[in-house]
Amino acid sequence: MPQAELKKLDFLMVQDTHLTETAKMADVVIPAVGFAESEGTFTSSERRIQRINKAIIPMSGYENWKVIVELARVLGTNLDYTSAKDIFAELTTVRKNYFRANICDNSTTFWPVNGSNVLYTEGFNFEDKKARLQTVSDGELFIEKANTNYLRNQFIEFLREKELI
Numbered sequence: 244m245p246q247a248e249l250k251k252l253d254f255l256m257v258q259d260t261h262l263t264e265t266a267k268m269a270d271v272v273i274p275a276v277g278f279a280e281s282e283g284t285f286t287s288s289e290r291r292i293q294r295i296n297k298a299i300i301p302m303s304g305y306e307n308w309k310v311i312v313e314l315a316r317v318l319g320t321n322l323d324y325t326s327a328k329d330i331f332a333e334l335t336t337v338r339k340n341y342f343r344a345n346i347c348d349n350s351t352t353f354w355p356v357n358g359s360n361v362l363y364t365e366g367f368n369f370e371d372k373k374a375r376l377q378t379v380s381d382g383e384l385f386i387e388k389a390n391t392n393y394l395r396n397q398f399i400e401f402l403r404e405k406e407l408i
Contacts, residue, residue, distance in 0.1 A: 258310065261394065273310055276301040283308065283327030284346055290362070292344055292352045 249255060249268055257269040266272045278285075280301040286292050297306075305313070308330055312322045324330050335344045340355040353360050366372025402408045 258307065263393065273314070274303050275307050275310070276303060276305070281306050281327075284331050286354065290353045290360075292341070292346055292354060294346045 246264065246268065249265065255265075255269045256271040256273065257263075257266045258273040258275045259266045260275045260277050262272070278295050279298040281295055282297040283306075284292055284294050303310075306327070308324065308327055312324055315322045324333075331344075331346070334341050335356075336342070340358075342356055344352055344354070344356045346352060363374075367374045369375060399408070
């Protein structure tokens with residue numbers, strides 16, 4: 244969501260590992276932990292379902308899923324999870340694209356599970372099987388950066404502000 248749209252929100256809560264531009268706009272920022280402090284799975288942009296194993300204890304004492312479960316409890320909803328495995332187990336029963344996914348071994352699993360590794364070989368999910376493309380007329384989509392490393396870019400910007408480079 245472009246930042247211009249975020250500014251229109253009455254309330255914005257963000258969970259992140261560091262103070263991103265979006266987090267700076269938030270009314271509330273909840274600390275997140277990185278992959279090395281997490282147990283469970285994530286799905287990459289190539290749709291690969293990958294298992295991650297915690298290497299270090301989270302500094303905050305909570306993994307990301309525990310923060311969400313606790314936040315839900317405070318807001319009056321009971322998410323009955325006791326581990327990241329519980330969440331993944333539910334995901335594999337209620338989401339068609341993850342149905343019966345198994346990440347117990349180190350094999351590569353893509354969603355949709357038991358489907359092709361290439362999406363949309365038989366058309367898109369519309370009646371005529373054609374893609375629906377839209378143009379965006381206003382709002383900045385991309386901010387040009389020298390590289391894609393956000394923390395490095397922020398550090399370089401800081402050095403320039405202090406006239407150290």
